[in-house]
Amino acid sequence: MSAHADTHAHDDDHGHHHKETFVTKYIFSQDHKMIAKQYLITGTIMGVIGVLMSMMFRMQIAWPEEPNVLFEALLGKWAPDGVMDADIYLALVTIHGTIMVFFVLTAGLSGTFSNLLIPLQIGARDMASGFLNMISYWLFFLSSVIMVISLFVEAGPAAAGWTIYPPLSALPMAQGGSGMGMTLWLVAMAIFIASSLMGSLNYIVTVINLRTKGMSMTRLPLTIWAFFITAVIGVISFPVLLSAALLLIMDRSFGTSFFLSDIFIQGEVLHYQGGSPVLFEHLFWFLGHPEVYIVILPAMGLVSEIMASNSRKPIFGYRAMIASILAIAFLSTIVWGHHMFVSGMNPFLGSVFTFTTLLIAIPSAVKAFNWITTLWKGNLQMNPAMLFSIGFVSTFITGGLTGIILGDSALDINVHDTYFVVAHFHLVMGISALYGMFAGIYHWFPKMFGKMLNKNLGYIHFWITAVCAYGVFFPMHFIGMAGLPRRYYTNSNFPLFDDLANVNVIITIFALIGGIVQIVYLYNFFGSIFYGKKATQNPWKSTTLEWTTPVEHIHGNWPGEIPHVHRWAYDYSKPGHDVDFIPQHIPLKDGEEELQH
Numbered sequence: 001m002s003a004h005a006d007t008h009a010h011d012d013d014h015g016h017h018h019k020e021t022f023v024t025k026y027i028f029s030q031d032h033k034m035i036a037k038q039y040l041i042t043g044t045i046m047g048v049i050g051v052l053m054s055m056m057f058r059m060q061i062a063w064p065e066e067p068n069v070l071f072e073a074l075l076g077k078w079a080p081d082g083v084m085d086a087d088i089y090l091a092l093v094t095i096h097g098t099i100m101v102f103f104v105l106t107a108g109l110s111g112t113f114s115n116l117l118i119p120l121q122i123g124a125r126d127m128a129s130g131f132l133n134m135i136s137y138w139l140f141f142l143s144s145v146i147m148v149i150s151l152f153v154e155a156g157p158a159a160a161g162w163t164i165y166p167p168l169s170a171l172p173m174a175q176g177g178s179g180m181g182m183t184l185w186l187v188a189m190a191i192f193i194a195s196s197l198m199g200s201l202n203y204i205v206t207v208i209n210l211r212t213k214g215m216s217m218t219r220l221p222l223t224i225w226a227f228f229i230t231a232v233i234g235v236i237s238f239p240v241l242l243s244a245a246l247l248l249i250m251d252r253s254f255g256t257s258f259f260l261s262d263i264f265i266q267g268e269v270l271h272y273q274g275g276s277p278v279l280f281e282h283l284f285w286f287l288g289h290p291e292v293y294i295v296i297l298p299a300m301g302l303v304s305e306i307m308a309s310n311s312r313k314p315i316f317g318y319r320a321m322i323a324s325i326l327a328i329a330f331l332s333t334i335v336w337g338h339h340m341f342v343s344g345m346n347p348f349l350g351s352v353f354t355f356t357t358l359l360i361a362i363p364s365a366v367k368a369f370n371w372i373t374t375l376w377k378g379n380l381q382m383n384p385a386m387l388f389s390i391g392f393v394s395t396f397i398t399g400g401l402t403g404i405i406l407g408d409s410a411l412d413i414n415v416h417d418t419y420f421v422v423a424h425f426h427l428v429m430g431i432s433a434l435y436g437m438f439a440g441i442y443h444w445f446p447k448m449f450g451k452m453l454n455k456n457l458g459y460i461h462f463w464i465t466a467v468c469a470y471g472v473f474f475p476m477h478f479i480g481m482a483g484l485p486r487r488y489y490t491n492s493n494f495p496l497f498d499d500l501a502n503v504n505v506i507i508t509i510f511a512l513i514g515g516i517v518q519i520v521y522l523y524n525f526f527g528s529i530f531y532g533k534k535a536t537q538n539p540w541k542s543t544t545l546e547w548t549t550p551v552e553h554i555h556g557n558w559p560g561e562i563p564h565v566h567r568w569a570y571d572y573s574k575p576g577h578d579v580d581f582i583p584q585h586i587p588l589k590d591g592e593e594e595l596q597h
Contacts, residue, residue, distance in 0.1 A: 020555075030130030031555055035137050036116035037448060040441070043108020044525070046144055048518075050099035053092045055515045057489075060084045062508035064490035078156070089489035090159040091177050095151065097162025098185070102192055103147065105295040105433045107140050113298055113440050114203050114227040116448060120546035121221050123212025123563060125556045128205040132198050139195035143188045150184035158185035161487065163284055166259035166277040170251045173265070183252065186245050193242045200231035200238075212545075214565035218322075218596065219584070221544050221569040222315060225322050226301025229329045230294050236333065237290040244283035251275070278343050285336035292429050293332040296396075297325060299436020300367060303389040305569075306443050307371055309542045310386040311378030312580050314570040314595060317370040324363035331360040341409045342416045350409035357407035361400070368397055379573070379580075381540075384458030388439035391466050392432050399428025402477060417487075420480025423473045431469045438462075441525070446539050450551045451532030457524040461517060468514030475503050541581045544569050548585060567594050 029035060056075075059068060067082030078088035115133065119126050127133045150157045159177025160168035164185065172179050207228045211220075220228075247258040259280040260272035308315040315321065337345065337353035345353075371393050380386065402424040405411045415421065438461075445453050479500045484491065491497040491504075538547040545565070549557050563585035571582040576592065588594060 028134060030126070030134050031553075032115045032119050032127050032130070032133060033448070033553055033557075035133050036112050038137050039107060039111035039115060039140070040448070042141055042144055043104050043112065044522075046099050046103040046147075047108065048522075049148065050096050050104060051515050051518060053096040053099075055512055056084075057089055057092045057096070058508040058511045060089055060489060061491075062505045064492050084489065086489045087156055087159055087176050090161070090487060091157045091181070093487055094158050094160060094162050094164075094177070094185075095147070098158075098189075099147065100430060101162065101291065101295065102189070103140075103144055105430070105437070106196065106291070107192070109433060109437045109440075110227065110230055110294065110298045111137070111140065111199060112437075113223070113302060113444070114199070114231070116444060117223055117546060118203055118206050118227055119210070120447070120549060120557060121224050121544050121569075122207060122210060122215055123545050123565065124206060124210035125558075125562070127202050128210060129202055132202050136195045136198035136202065139191050139198070143192035143195060146184055146188040146191065150181045150188065153179070153181040153184065155179040155181060157181040163288070164248070165284075166248065166251070166280050167263055170248060170259050170277075171263065171265075171270075172252055183249070186249050186252075190242060190245050190249075193238050193245070196234055196238050200234040203227055203231040204235070212562050212565060215584075218319070219565055219568045221301075222304040222318070222321055222325075223298075223301040225325055226297045226304075229325050230297045233290045233297075233329050233332060234294055237287040237294075240283055241287035244280055244287075247283075248280065278340070281340050281343060282336070285339045286333075288339065289336040290332045292425075293328055295429055295433045296436075297328065299392060299433045299440075300325070302436050302440040302443070303371065303392045304374075305542075305544070306385050306389045306439050307374050308570050308572060309443075309540050310381040310383065310389070311374055312381070312572050313374065313378045314572055315370070316373040317366070318568070318570065318596065320366055321370055324366040327363035328360060331356060331363070335360060335407075338407050338409070338412070341412045345409075347409070354407060354409045358404065361404065361407075364396075364400055368393060368400075383442070383455060384453070384462055385439045385442035387459070387462045387466075388435045388442065391462065392435040392439065395427050395435060395469065396432045399424055399426075399432060399473075403428060415480055417485055418480040419476040419484050419486055422486050423476035423480060426476075427469075427473050431473065438465075438521070443540065444546075445525075445528070446535030446551075447546055447549075449529050449532070450535050450553070451528050452535050452539065453528045453532060454524050457520055461521045461524065464517040464520075465514055468510045468517070471510030472507050472514060475507055479503050538583075541579075543571055543581050543583050545584055548583060568596060571595065 026034065029038070056071065059070070065083055068079070068084070069082060071079035071084050072082040075084065075088055078085045115127070118124070156176040158164065158169070158181045159175060160182065164182070168174050168178055169182055172182070207220075207224060247256070250256045251259055257272040257275040259277050260270075260275045261277075263270040263272050304315055304321060335353060335357045337349065338357045341350055341353075375390070402420070405415065406421060406424055442453055442458055445451070482497075482500060484497055484500055491500070535551055537551055540547075545563060548563055550559065565584045566587045567582065567584055569584055571584075573580045574582060574595070576589075
């Protein structure tokens with residue numbers, strides 16, 4: 001690598017790094033480890049807001065038109081006498097989806113762990129550009145602030161669903177949430193996309209150029225492969241959403257009609273013509289479907305690493321895992337049309353998208369089987385990180401199976417826009433990615449903060465969260481098959497759905513318990529930062545390079561020379577060795593062969 005010489009040439013500079021003030025260390029930091037913490041804590045705060053919203057609209061669905069003191073306190077004029085207004089219900093669903101998909105699962109997960117692990121696991125002092133890294137975080141923070149500010153706009157926050165389909169999102173006069181709230185949503189997303197692109201380019205350049213001596217691509221941990229390919233997908237697909245957002249801003253503010261055609265409001269014909277709302281759907285879902293994998297691939301990488309470490313055996317099918325990541329990345333960009341089977345799409349085109357959608361099940365199944373085989377006959381360490389990793393495999397498989405139904409154009413039409421879809425994507429993407437994020441936090445918390453999380457609180461957090469997640473989303477499949485539409489703030493006007501009211505109450509009770517138990521996690525997280533047990537250098541006896549750095553963070557990661565790599569990342573329980581793990585920087589013995597599965 002050409003960058004090796006440069007990397008080592010900078011070693012001396014890091015030895016006498018200038019004294020940092022509070023502002024340079026904690027606020028405008030260019031150290032990737034601090035930026036990872038900033039992403040994590042910002043993502044956690046946004047996650048709390050998103051979960052609170054979901055608890056509120058679940059209560060509305062379970063007990064519609066019943067006065068609720070909480071609504072009156074939190075929603076003010078949007079809940080007169082404690083009864084939720086129909087417009088604010090749709091706004092809560094919209095902002096909940098936006099926050100969870102983009103601000104928690106994309107930035108909170110990928111931003112945190114890509115920043116933390118890429119330099120540490122490839123043997124680099126820092127990211128390729130610390131300054132660009134800092135800017136990308138602050139743009140993310142700014143977009144988060146704007147998104148939260150949009151909740152307090154007088155006419156109401158954006159209320160066109162998180163997919164913001166025109167004409168609801170394109171006509172400021174369409175409803176209250178189509179005004180300033182929608183404009184702020186678009187501005188926040190444009191800034192968020194700029195942040196994601198800067199981060200992704202930084203990750204790609206770092207992985208390609210700054211690997212330490214001996215760290216070939218086939219010796220990279222699967223985490224790095226996942227982050228690298230995620231960044232590539234982001235660079236390809238995020239600009240398309242940016243173009244959609246900018247064109248939508250032009251339709252809203254400058255009189256163009258990219259997405260508007262033949263609009264009537266109260267019998268009056270508007271002047272728009274020539275545009276197509278379906279064009280927006282194409283642009284949105286060209287990002288929207290790769291976005292699913294931008295969310296899930298980092299979680300897959302984290303889970304692979306944690307499973308190998310806690311099974312005390314090599315990951316099964318290392319090269320097949322890399323191939324499946326590459327296959328998923330490619331296929332994810334040619335399946336977006338399966339979100340549009342009911343848009344009047346040509347049936348032949350529908351069959352093409354059905355084929356490519358079902359094809360993506362193959363690399364996904366390869367990963368699932370390889371995880372199960374990694375666990376098989378392993379010396380399993382059932383700590384919270386391992387439990388969340390196994391939970392990830394469970395929800396990924398159960399959620400993925402329903403994707404076979406939704407990926408088939410003939411079957412999808414029957415359950416499109418029902419709770420069946422909500423159940424599917426929450427399990428396969430939402431809950432699975434959250435489990436991957438929690439697994440990563442429990443596993444790498446000692447590396448981030450130098451402290452250990454409380455294991456018993458972790459067990460409580462996992463088991464109640466796991467039971468509640470299935471309690472919420474498993475019954476949704478059945479009410480979806482019964483035809484219950486999503487995004488309706490009450491179903492009491494439809495006698496057809498009266499029998500499903502009790503199921504909605506059960507779902508809501510599970511959702512409330514699952515939301516409340518996250519307080520245990522938050523207490524464990526913030527409490528352990530200050531009062532947790534001090535971590536040892538390598539608490540999980542893992543083989544990757546990040547555990548060779550000192551517990552106390554230093555700018556530049558390693559105090560002396562960067563360790564060189566002599567073996568792949570998964571030498572666990574290797575015959576002929578006294579210990580059951582051999583770190584990557586330990587040279588091979590005479591006659592020892594390097595494993596490559």
